[in-house]
Amino acid sequence: KRHKFWETQPVGQFKDVGDPSLPEGPIEPPTPLSEVKQEPYNLPNLYEWITCDMNSEDMCTEVYNLLTNNYVEDDENMFRFNYSKEFLRWALHPPGYFKSWHIGVRVKSSKKLVAFITGVPARIRARDAVVNMAEINFLCVHKKLRSKRLAPVMIKEVTRRVHLENIWQAAYTAGVVLPTPISTCQYWHRSLNPKKLIDVGFSRLGARMTMSRTIKLYKLPDSTATPGFRKMEPHDVPAVTRLLRNYLSQFLVAPDFDEDDVEHWLLPRDDVVDSYLVESPETHETTDFVSFYTLPSSILGNQNYSTLKAAYSYYNVSTKTPLLQLMNDTLIVTKRKDYDVFNALDVMQNESFLKELKFGPGDGKLHYYLYNYRINHVLRPSELGLVLL
Numbered sequence: 304k305r306h307k308f309w310e311t312q313p314v315g316q317f318k319d320v321g322d323p324s325l326p327e328g329p330i331e332p333p334t335p336l337s338e339v340k341q342e343p344y345n346l347p348n349l350y351e352w353i354t355c356d357m358n359s360e361d362m363c364t365e366v367y368n369l370l371t372n373n374y375v376e377d378d379e380n381m382f383r384f385n386y387s388k389e390f391l392r393w394a395l396h397p398p399g400y401f402k403s404w405h406i407g408v409r410v411k412s413s414k415k416l417v418a419f420i421t422g423v424p425a426r427i428r429a430r431d432a433v434v435n436m437a438e439i440n441f442l443c444v445h446k447k448l449r450s451k452r453l454a455p456v457m458i459k460e461v462t463r464r465v466h467l468e469n470i471w472q473a474a475y476t477a478g479v480v481l482p483t484p485i486s487t488c489q490y491w492h493r494s495l496n497p498k499k500l501i502d503v504g505f506s507r508l509g510a511r512m513t514m515s516r517t518i519k520l521y522k523l524p525d526s527t528a529t530p531g532f533r534k535m536e537p538h539d540v541p542a543v544t545r546l547l548r549n550y551l552s553q554f555l556v557a558p559d560f561d562e563d564d565v566e567h568w569l570l571p572r573d574d575v576v577d578s579y580l581v582e583s584p585e586t587h588e589t590t591d592f593v594s595f596y597t598l599p600s601s602i603l604g605n606q607n608y609s610t611l612k613a614a615y616s617y618y619n620v621s622t623k624t625p626l627l628q629l630m631n632d633t634l635i636v637t638k639r640k641d642y643d644v645f646n647a648l649d650v651m652q653n654e655s656f657l658k659e660l661k662f663g664p665g666d667g668k669l670h671y672y673l674y675n676y677r678i679n680h681v682l683r684p685s686e687l688g689l690v691l692l
């Protein structure tokens with residue numbers, strides 16, 4: 304039976320899509336905290352809950368190893384996301400985070416970590432309403448424990464712990480269709496190291512294309528073109544916050560970033576997140592901004608390479624420099640830093656540069672979801688201003 308679990312949850316149900324009588328906003332009202340289940344949900348007998356302190360080196364290593372061996376793979380099972388420990392600590396420790404929302408499942412006897420799910424707090428605007436939500440991510444069940452129906456109980460447990468902090472909505476993405484996407488985005492890839500991408504099977508040599516012709520096709524200049532293009536620094540936080548808040552206000556769903564959020568999510572961290580801005584040489588005004596995060600993938604079963612170094616487009620703002628030129632400068636920077644590929648979703652205004660900068664469409668889609676919040680019309684990707692890690 305399809306979606307046995309999701310039909311029991313306060314999410315847009317397929318049968319309700321397009322029913323104008325259902326108002327936008329929360330699907331269920333908050334329950335009084337005294338009525339929220341105080342004790343954890345029951346796990347199958349052999350397993351126990353553990354709250355994961357990601358500041359503990361050992362715990363962070365256990366989580367890293369579980370994800371490295373059991374997290375999301377591409378449709379052809381050739382690659383698996385390989386989030387670094389530094390990335391995980393960054394992703395899970397934003398301002399106001401709750402350690403109790405970093406949930407693991409252990410085998411009681413061996414103490415082996417076999418499953419994981421997380422939430423972090425985020426203020427997200429849906430149309431004109433700014434809503435305190437949990438961003439749910441890193442749901443992972445060990446390959447050997449699949450189809451034991453662990454995921455539904457993990458989702459219920461993270462929901463229960465989110466409710467205990469008086470938060471009633473959530474946002475999440477998935478490569479699979481569940482009830483009911485608020486938007487469905489296409490991902491695109493821009494080759495930076497085409498020879499390696501073809502060797503590992505990420506890309507294929509185009510018809511009537513030689514390898515040398517392909518290398519030439521994706522070649523990039525050594526230096527960026529935009530005067531005043533530089534790395535973001537701590538003193539830029541106020542200006543970048545203003546720029547980003549203004550830019551994101553045009554989208555129907557977008558984060559409501561304040562300076563603390565911008566400081567955490569967008570100040571550069573080596574091999575985790577990079578951000579650049581354009582400071583006008585004349586006026587010293589900050590006019591544009593680009594950012595990307597670093598998410599390598601393990602290459603499963605290739606003799607010559609074990610890791611794909613990938614950059615993922617994060618938040619970009621263009622007010623003076625054409626977005627095309629801004630993104631081309633970003634490609635130049637990522638090539639210079641030895642990335643193999645630059646990935647982007649067709650969200651925000653990304654569609655305006657994808658084809659022209661030689662991105663190719665990926666073979667899958669990324670669906671966006673809100674929990675306990677109805678939006679009556681499915682958003683076009685260009686109406687979506689939210690990028691999850």
Ligand SMILES: COc1cccc(CC(=N)NC(=O)c2cccnc2OC2CCNCC2)c1
Pocket residue numbers: 375376377378382383384476478490491598600611615646647648665667669691692
């Ligand atoms: C190349 O290595 C891969 C390893 C695992 C999965 C995929 C395909 C895939 N599922 N890609 C995406 O979901 C994706 C493609 C472009 C941009 N962001 C993405 O996902 C982000 C956001 C959601 N959480 C994972 C990272 C590729």
